[in-house]
Amino acid sequence: MSDANTEIPKSLLKKMDRRTFIKIAAAFGAAAAAGVAVSYAMSSSAKGRIVIIGGGCAGISMAARLKRMLRQPNITIIDPSTLHYYQPGFTLIASGVYDKDEVYRNQSDCIPSGTNWIKDSVVAVDPDKGRVYTAKNGFVDYDFLVLAPGLKLNWAGVEGIDPANIGAGDAYCMYTHGGAIKTWQGVQKFVEKGGKGIYTDTYTKHKCGGAPKKICLLTEDLSRKRGTRSKLDFNYYTASHELYDIPFFTPRLLEIYKDRNVKLNCNVRVKGIDTAAKKAYLERVEKIPVQTVGADGKKVSAFKERIEPFTQSYDFMHFLPPMCAPDFVKSSGLSWTEGKLARDGWAMVDKETLVHKKYPNIISLGDVAGIPTSKTSAAIRKQAPIAARNLVDIMEGKAPSQKYDGYAACPIITDYGHVLMCEFDYSKKPKITFPLSLLDMSNEQRVAWLLKVYVLKPMYFYGMLKGLA
Numbered sequence: 001m002s003d004a005n006t007e008i009p010k011s012l013l014k015k016m017d018r019r020t021f022i023k024i025a026a027a028f029g030a031a032a033a034a035g036v037a038v039s040y041a042m043s044s045s046a047k048g049r050i051v052i053i054g055g056g057c058a059g060i061s062m063a064a065r066l067k068r069m070l071r072q073p074n075i076t077i078i079d080p081s082t083l084h085y086y087q088p089g090f091t092l093i094a095s096g097v098y099d100k101d102e103v104y105r106n107q108s109d110c111i112p113s114g115t116n117w118i119k120d121s122v123v124a125v126d127p128d129k130g131r132v133y134t135a136k137n138g139f140v141d142y143d144f145l146v147l148a149p150g151l152k153l154n155w156a157g158v159e160g161i162d163p164a165n166i167g168a169g170d171a172y173c174m175y176t177h178g179g180a181i182k183t184w185q186g187v188q189k190f191v192e193k194g195g196k197g198i199y200t201d202t203y204t205k206h207k208c209g210g211a212p213k214k215i216c217l218l219t220e221d222l223s224r225k226r227g228t229r230s231k232l233d234f235n236y237y238t239a240s241h242e243l244y245d246i247p248f249f250t251p252r253l254l255e256i257y258k259d260r261n262v263k264l265n266c267n268v269r270v271k272g273i274d275t276a277a278k279k280a281y282l283e284r285v286e287k288i289p290v291q292t293v294g295a296d297g298k299k300v301s302a303f304k305e306r307i308e309p310f311t312q313s314y315d316f317m318h319f320l321p322p323m324c325a326p327d328f329v330k331s332s333g334l335s336w337t338e339g340k341l342a343r344d345g346w347a348m349v350d351k352e353t354l355v356h357k358k359y360p361n362i363i364s365l366g367d368v369a370g371i372p373t374s375k376t377s378a379a380i381r382k383q384a385p386i387a388a389r390n391l392v393d394i395m396e397g398k399a400p401s402q403k404y405d406g407y408a409a410c411p412i413i414t415d416y417g418h419v420l421m422c423e424f425d426y427s428k429k430p431k432i433t434f435p436l437s438l439l440d441m442s443n444e445q446r447v448a449w450l451l452k453v454y455v456l457k458p459m460y461f462y463g464m465l466k467g468l469a
C-alpha cells in the first residue's frame, strides 16, 4: 500500500494510457481545442501573489490554468501530500477493476513547473491581512487566494471505527486509498461466504454521492457472476428521504434496486459500529411538520426531528463518515454563517462566480466550496476554467465575467460493464455532454462504462491537471 509521505520512484509508476487520451481528445477535440484557444489567447499581464491552498484536483487545475493565462505568474501551492490521488479510481480499486497502484502520481510531477510548492498544512488564514499560516513554515502573504483544500472525512462522527482499523469486523470504507484496497478484500470474502450486507451513505454533503451505490451494485453483480447471489442479502440505507434527487435518472436507479433485490431504506443515519459484535447502530430520522408562532404572532411552519434508534447485525458493511470543510476554513471566518451550508463549514462563495462573498480576493472551488451541487471532480472540470477566468478578471481590476451553472456528473456504475452517467446542473435537470446526448442517458450505457474505466483517468492526469480539459 502506498504511503502519502513516500515518493514513488518514476520507474515503478504504471504508465497512464496517454494514447487513449489523445484518441479521445481527437474525438471530442474540435470543441475543446476551440475553448482552449479562446481562453488562453487572452494572456494577461495582471500581477499579484497567488496562494493556492490544496494541491488536489481543484488546486492543481487552477494552478495550471492560471499559469497559462498570466504572463508573469507568481503562484504558490501549499499542500502536505507527497502523492496526488485520482480519487474516482478508489471505487474501481474497491471492486477489483483497477490495480491499487493505478490511481496516484507523485505530487511533484503534478505541480506545474515554475510554481512554488510549500509542502505543509495550512492551519489558519487571516483574510483581513492576506496571510496564510502553515503548521511548520510560518506564514505566507498573498494578494489573491484560491481556497481548494477539499473536505475533511469526519471519522469521529461514526463511533467505534477510525481510518486505522477500516476492515476490522468487516466494516469498510473506500474513501481513502488504503480503505479502497481493504474494501476489495472484504468484497471478495463477502461474495464467497455470503451473508447480510449493509451499505450506508451519510447525512452531510459528501463527495461523490454515487460511490456508496456503486460499490453496492458492483458487489451484487460480482456475486451473480460468481454464482453466489442466493447466499447474499443486500440492504441499502440512505440518510436522504430518497435514493437519488435528480428526477431524470431516479426512476431507472430505483428499478435496478428493485429488480436486483437490493432493499432500500430511507432517512437512516449511522451512529456507530460495534466491529467485535458486527452490529451497526443506526437511527431512523423522521422530520415531523410542526407549527410555531413567530415574533409577529403569525403561525410559522417548521420541522422537528423524531429519532428512532435501531441495531442491525451484518456480515459485510460499507459506510461513509460524515464530511465537513477542513477546520481552518471555519475558524478563519471563511465559512457560511447561516443557511444549510453553515453547519459543516463550507466556504461562503457565490454559486455562480465562485468568488468569496466577504473577501473579493478569495475564490474557492472543489469539495470545500459551499455551493448547492455535487462534490465531484467532474464538477471541478467545469468550475476551474470559470474560477481561473474570474480570478484573472479580479486581478485586472474588473468584475468577474464568468458564471458557473452548477454542472456536475456522477457516473453511477450499475454493473461490470454499464454506467448510468448522471450529468446535471443547479436546476437538477439533465445536462448531457455531447456525444452522449445522442443516446438515451436515462438508462445505463456500455459506452459510459468505457468512458469511466478507460478515458476519465488519463483525461484527469493529462487534461484537467494540465489545464487543458
Ligand SMILES: Cc1cc2nc3c(=O)[nH]c(=O)nc-3n(C[C@H](O)[C@H](O)[C@H](O)COP(=O)(O)OP(=O)(O)OC[C@H]3O[C@@H](n4cnc5c(N)ncnc54)[C@H](O)[C@@H]3O)c2cc1C
Pocket: 053, 054, 055, 056, 057, 058, 059, 078, 079, 080, 081, 086, 087, 088, 089, 090, 091, 120, 121, 122, 123, 148, 149, 150, 151, 174, 175, 176, 207, 208, 211, 326, 328, 365, 366, 367, 368, 375, 376, 377, 378, 379, 380, 409, 410, 411
Ligand atoms: C471513493 C470516491 C469516489 C469518487 N468518485 C468520483 C467519480 O466517479 N466522479 C467524480 O467526478 N468524482 C468522484 N469523486 C470525488 C472527487 O474525487 C472529488 O470531488 C475531488 O477529488 C475533489 O477535489 P478537491 O481538489 O476539492 O479535493 P481533493 O482532491 O481531495 O484535494 C484536496 C487537497 O488539499 C490538501 N489539503 C487538505 N487540507 C489541507 C490543509 N490544511 N493545508 C493544505 N492542503 C490541504 C490535500 O492534501 C489534498 O491534496 C470520488 C471521491 C471518492 C473518495
